[in-house]
Amino acid sequence: MNNKPLRFGRTLPRIIVIGAGITGLSAAHRLLELGVEHGFPLDVTVLEGKDRAGGVISTRESDGFIAEEGPDSFLRAKPEAIGLSKRVGLGPAIIGMNKEAERTFVLKGGRLVPFPSGLFPGPARIGELFGSPILSIGGKIRMSLEAFIPGNASLGDESAASFMRRRFGREVYERLAQPLLAGIYAGDPETLSVRTVLPHLVKMEEEYGSVTRGMRKNGASGGAPRVEKGDGGRFAAFDRGMETLVNTLHTRLPDGAVRLRSKVKRIDATRDGFRVYLGGDRPIDGDAVILALPAPEASLVTGSLDLELSLGLSRIKYVSNTVINLAYRRNEIAHPLDGSGFLAPLSERLPVLSCTFSSVKFRGRSSDDTALLRVVAGGAQNPGICGEDDGRLVEMAHGALSPILGIKSAPLFSRISRNPESTPHYAVGHGGIVAGIMERAGRFPSLRLAGNAYGGAGIPDCVRSGEEAALGIFRYLACREARDEGYKSRGRA
Ligand SMILES: Cc1cc2nc3c(=O)[nH]c(=O)nc-3n(C[C@H](O)[C@H](O)[C@H](O)COP(=O)(O)OP(=O)(O)OC[C@H]3O[C@@H](n4cnc5c(N)ncnc54)[C@H](O)[C@@H]3O)c2cc1C
Structure with a gap:
């Protein structure tokens, strides 16, 4: 497939996708692809509460740095993100990890030791x-x-x-x-x-x-997706950052298909589909809905549609985290930075979860004489992290890294991104909760739930989830169309 914008003609069945993160954008894009492939055009509207599409995927390019505010890469072993990227013409923009980044460290007694491979x-x-x-x-x-x-x-x-x-x-x-x-x-x-x-x-x-x-x-992966070393490493990214993928999907959708600042409040069932209520705007009717929201938000909007569904969704909890990008002059860091970064065990009592050596992991993240480091803090064990102010977060991250990496000066650059309730916490019993939610949602044949709440939190998982939801809805609408055509032609005969 080339990278021309997808066009759709008549406004036939309308599908409302709620949420314009990678899941919702993948779903909308796949629906339009299926429409073109099968000559069955669809009207796809994506409703996004914020003033930008992309959800937690966000790249800041400034002062010569390409800083990731959310995810910085995706697993190559799961094919969905690479497959989608290639279909939208991003094949040449995909980059692999630098060779120096093949190993990862773990902190032990304040020192970095190589983490075993696999x-x-x-x-x-x-x-x-x-x-x-x-x-x-x-x-x-x-x-x-x-x-x-x-x-x-x-x-x-x-x-x-x-x-x-x-x-x-x-x-x-x-x-x-x-x-x-x-x-x-x-x-x-x-x-x-x-x-x-x-x-x-x-x-x-x-x-x-x-x-x-x-x-x-x-073999060591035991049937899990294999994470090979060499030839670009286990993870891939885009030369201008992760936002490339969501921006490309957004621009390939027809003008006006993504409606920003359109926070959904409630969904009701109608005779033919659903009515979706936004804050002050008029409600929108659709034949089908794909809910591509984090579970707590999906729970809120489905309260009046189906209380049991909403309660099931509310049982999947999310945790918050903060990404702190810090840059230093390379010669002010004593550590050779000969890896992709490090993980910090709880027993080390560091106030951060991990640190990625971004400028070592992928090319083009900073100039040769600087180093860009990406610190992630928060999570289940530090739930208040998003409430800390910027100065405190920089101080905390810099203070944590300095003795470990031998940093001799203050950061040249810092960028903070807060991701409240962004990451699903798959608690014991999660499989049963998801089965219950899906059973309940299955009572609405033109409703699909997609996103990181259900079958994996990685970007490839979200792409797969969005595309599967799109296929399910497409099949439903195509069958409905065929059935209605059948009635009409029997009526004419
Ligand atoms: C800090 C961080 C680092 C990560 N690192 C990696 C990584 O390196 N590799 C990897 O594969 N994965 C990573 N992940 C996970 C992955 O990025 C996410 O699981 C994935 O991007 C989630 O996409 P999504 O579309 O399902 O949800 P989101 O990105 O959360 O998108 C949901 C969208 O719905 C919108 N929305 C919410 N409520 C409403 C409403 N009522 N009405 C309308 N719109 C609404 C939101 O504004 C948002 O845009 C990371 C996640 C985080 C937070």
Whole structure:
């Protein structure tokens, strides 16, 4: 597909997409693609509460820096984001990680030590871990006993922390799993659902009685998307930053299709579809709705549509985080910055979750004589973070990084972005909650829920979720059209 704007002709069925983050934009774009592919034009309206599209994806380019205020990359192993990017003509803009960024560090006793490659230790990783200072001798021995710990298939869901401690021991949990999960989900592994955040490890325990044995059979990823090293690394981004993708999707939609500053208050069912209420404006009627909102917001707008659906959605909690971009002169940082960044275990008591060496990870993020660092703070264990003022956040991030990286001067540049209630916290029992929500939403054949609340929080997951919602609605409308045509032609006969 080329990158000309998609056009649609007659305003036939109207689909209202609520939320213009990557999920809503992917859904709207896919609907219009399907319309063009099948000669069935659709009227797609995207309602966005804020004055910009893109949701948490936001890039600030200023003072010679390209600073990511939300996500900085996406996993290459899940194909949906790369597939969409290529379809919209962004193939040449995709960049891989620099070679120097292939390893990540974890903080131990205030010093950075390399984080073992791969997700969690399997047989291939145990050798690597034995030579690493991350675990004590006792921790290493306990980890290597994993293959002999009986499986516990009778357990339903449990917390990621309990699973990791049960199988690999306390140290593997505290030094590896906790910082990794807190880094990915800004969450508290003591309450995160292992079946949602580490499903491949649970599967190996169930099938082989041990994760280590499962990895021996299936390779270290154990059926999880493979995260290869080399050739651009595990993560990809865009040369001008992550906002490239959402901006491109936005501009490919027909003029006026995305209505900014249009916060939805309520949705009601009508005989033919839905009526969507905005603040002061007239309500909008649609044949179908795709709700591409974070679950707490989706809960608010569905209260009058279906109370049980709304209550189910309210059970998925979100956590807040803050991204603090700081830049320094390269020669004012003693650390070689020979990796993509570091994770900070809770036990280190640092007020930040992670730090990405942005200018090392991807090219073009800063000039050669400066370094851009991206600090993420907050999450389940620091819920008040978005309430802190800018000066305090810069002071906190700079103060945390300085002794670890040997920073000798104040930052040249700082940029703060607050992301309140932006990240789903998949608590124990999440799978059951989602099943209940989907069962309830299924009572409305022209309603779909999409976004990071349900099947993964990464950008590729959101693209997949939006595109699947689009396909579901397209099929429904196409069948309805065919059925109505059938009635008409039988009437004429
Ligand atoms: C700091 C941070 C770092 C991340 N890092 C990565 C990463 O490196 N890689 C990765 O793959 N993923 C990452 N993620 C996760 C990923 O970016 C998100 O899960 C994804 O972008 C969410 O997209 P979304 O469209 O579902 O939701 P959002 O981006 O939250 O979009 C929802 C949209 O709905 C709008 N809205 C809300 N309520 C209403 C209403 N009532 N009416 C109308 N509009 C409304 C909002 O304004 C918003 O624009 C990160 C997330 C954060 C917060």
